Amino acid sequence: MAGEGASERLDLGVLSEEQQEKLRRFKIKTRIDNEKYLRSHPEVEVLIGDFLRNMLLKRPTDIREFAAGENAHKNHTPIF
Structure with missing residues (x-):
C-alpha cells in the first residue's frame, strides 16, 4: 500500500445499497x-x-x- 494517501476515497459503487447503508450505520x-x-x-x-x-x-x-x-514520552508530565 505504499504511495497510497490516507485521504484516498473508497469506491462505494462496488457496494450494494444494503452494504452502503450498513457501512453508514457502522x-x-x-x-x-x-x-x-x-x-x-x-x-x-491531555x-x-x-x-x-x-x-x-x-x-x-x-x-x-x-x-x-521514547521521544514521544520524554518530558512527559504525569497527569495523576
Missing part, C-alpha cells in the same frame, strides 16, 4: 461510541495534547518513528 455508531469513550476519559485529551506539543516543538522528520520512540 460509521455513525463508531463515532458515537468514540465520542462517549473520549467524554468518559478526559485524560486522553495525552494527545502533550504528544502534539512535543511533536510541534521538535518537528521530527519521521513522525511515525517519533511517535513510536
Whole structure:
C-alpha cells in the first residue's frame, strides 16, 4: 500500500445499497461510541495534547518513528 494517501476515497459503487447503508450505520455508531469513550476519559485529551506539543516543538522528520520512540514520552508530565 505504499504511495497510497490516507485521504484516498473508497469506491462505494462496488457496494450494494444494503452494504452502503450498513457501512453508514457502522460509521455513525463508531463515532458515537468514540465520542462517549473520549467524554468518559478526559485524560486522553491531555495525552494527545502533550504528544502534539512535543511533536510541534521538535518537528521530527519521521513522525511515525517519533511517535513510536521514547521521544514521544520524554518530558512527559504525569497527569495523576
